[in-house]
Amino acid sequence: MPIIPQRLIPEIYKDKVIQKHIWIGLILMITQITVFKLFYPFADFFSDSYSYIYAAITGLNVNLWPIGYTKFIWLFHHITHSDTALVVFQYLLIQGATLYLLFTVFYYYQPGKTVKLVVYYILMLNPLSLYLSNYISSDGLFLALSLLWAGQLIRIMHRPTILLMMLHSLLIVIAFTVRYNAVFYPVISAIAYLLTSKKLAYKATGILLPVLLVALFISYTRNETQKYTGTKEFSVFGGWQLANNALYMYPFIELHDAPPAQCAGFHQTVIKFFEKAGDQMKSLSPADGAFYLRDQRAPLKVYLAERMGNKEDSTGGIQSWGSVSPIYSAYGSFLISGYPFSFTRHFIFPNFGNYWVPPLEKLEVYNLGSNKVSSIAGYWFDYPSSNVRVGSATVQKVILGLFPVLFGGLNFLYLITLIGVIRTGKLKTTSQSLKLGILLFTCLLIANAAFGILASPIVFRYMAFPMVILIIFSGVLMEKLDLNEK
Template sequence: MANYVSSDAFFLSLSLIWFTQLFWIIDQPTNKLILLNAIILFIAFTVRYNALFYPLIAIVALFQGRHKTLHKIGGIAISFILIGIFITYSSNKYKKLTGHRQFTPFTGWQTANNALYAYRYVDSSKRHSVPKRYQQLDQMVRTYFDTTRDTKKNPQESLMASTVYMWDERSPLCIYMENQFKKDSTAGPFKKWATVAPLLSDYGGFLIREYPKEFIKYYLAPNAIKYYAPPVEFLSQYSTGVDSVTYIAQVWFDYKSKKLKTHFKDYQVKSLDFLPILTGTMNFVLFFSLISFITLKGYKQYVKLNHGMLLVVTLWLVNFGFSVFASPIALRFQLFPILVSFSFSVFLMEYLIKSANGIKIEDKNTQISDTLTNTGDVIVNPNF
């Protein structure tokens, strides 16, 4: 993932640092650590908005820690204040650019995209009337659906719960955007994209409310399956399958030629193909290992592992809800919860193996922590 020019690797690193700090906050809480954790969270949020749900996980960690309630509330407040400042700043910038106050145009495009994956299965005879402000866009959408029924000629229409309608220039959303700026040759791509986003958000929300059953069946359900085993997406191709770069990329990276070299026989990257299968397997293992851990009352023997599992379960559930309802699901977006889930699956399996073999389990770390409490030493918990 780090071989691509994107923020994915950086965001993953920040997420792992932030999540690791939560364990320290539970075990060895200090005001400086709480402040640092809030700052890392803020930086992660500015890189990718997936961090929007991170404060919910931080709340769980803070209230497990051994510090005063006032400090817990303060730690939560700092995170929300920093994120609130960034949201306000971004909203004001978009207000100045487009005349509409919005945190991110991506939300509007994503909402409309998700809704269309359900709307295309609504028969014309069962269509509901739409408000006047949506009629032009709605007519373009229905015309597009009627002319792309042949999936052999339009393979993109065979995809389920994808993001084609957001980025494909042939999609009705993109065509509508371009039509709105036919008389304005000065508007750049970013301004066009941001300006139509509020209307797309409202239109997508309208379709979801009008056709909730179709939305659940044709978008949420397929997206939930993708969460179980996230697709590799464009990581399956080196340089997205293109054998050369533009001149500006050549200058920026100081390439001698526009032509790209690769160690693969072609531009297909097959080394990651096993990851969706592994992810699905580990989700299965994590779930049943957790059930066994609870049934065998392992939470009474491994107190600190119990604290960690509470964070992991919270991360898994909140990320599931956010990803399925509001975000495209791809391997690169899910690597953070995948790595965390994999790690704790190993811990749970260790516990089950020891229990099956009659090995006595002691939470030695609790004893060590209690011993060092009065010395002020900082310890590393071997369980993590």
């Protein structure tokens, strides 16, 4: 008697080959995470990790970062306090979502056996999934949600149902609560709905429902933030990010107009900083990360300290950061709108270069190179002390060292193969289903790249999702070129 009745198994998973590779995948996952945790017995932490934990402990409904991951670890904490259990769950979630997307592509687009096996084992043996899942950070959860969303996009184009529409809308808003990068997901989903053969009412509902849910979440967050800052802000962090991005061009411009009145005090702090720093700040670029946001000597942190004085902030930074966020937002907008060409030259162009070879950043070293964690992490995970141990804190830089270059190479490979199937006319022999899939996922990759380049300094952990998409569809396109040569 089967463990699960056949009538409850979706058609896609009744395939014997897929069932076989589900079991192989489970064995590979369990083996890899077991060996990995022998070398990394503790989870990995950085500043964001402690912010998530603090918000979970205090029951905050808004945070400096999107609240979704905080609620996730809060719920998980009610099941177990074990950091190992959390890491293992995150890993299984990432790899399970990867299999979901893979098998969806295999089922609907029918690539050849070689492509299936190569792509399958590349993704099942991907060490990046292990390192991302070991972080107490939204990276792993957002990757898993994004992969599930991508798989649903394909299903929407092929077998759209009311239930799928509801689940898809819910998945988008959950992903958005975890990371605001999902803001463009409804646009890509709208393209998928428009490519279906369903009636207009279904398409319109599918397009508008996630937009409505996201809008409701934004409204809720703005109201919650107002309780702490007195201002209806959606993202407390947004103003900081905007000012950080704008300040990269500051050493290269001469201001002709005064900034908005509310920014006068902060502007003086900026002037003093750059006068003292001199020309050395001209060498900074987005490749150095969010320097102006994180460095204690930079204007953002200095002005915050001046504003707060000796006041205590018991909200994990929401109140203090939120009090200056509107000022930073106005200042960043003033600089960018007044000097768009300088902003393009000194932020967007360097960040565009970053996209092709994104820095490993925090992935270079375990726990930022420290053998201790904050007491709040010890409390949350029931650690016996603040000391943590690891097989090697730096070997991950060696293991992942070539991944940024590989990411750039995958982008070029996808671009070249896409141009190849179009220019040679071989796209004409491709099924309509695959043509629409290539169109949709090309739009997704372009939107993801544009958002990343324009929004913040790019780092490699943000590129995990497009990397999976590139691996899968580069394989599909390469096979298409090869098969048509024969």
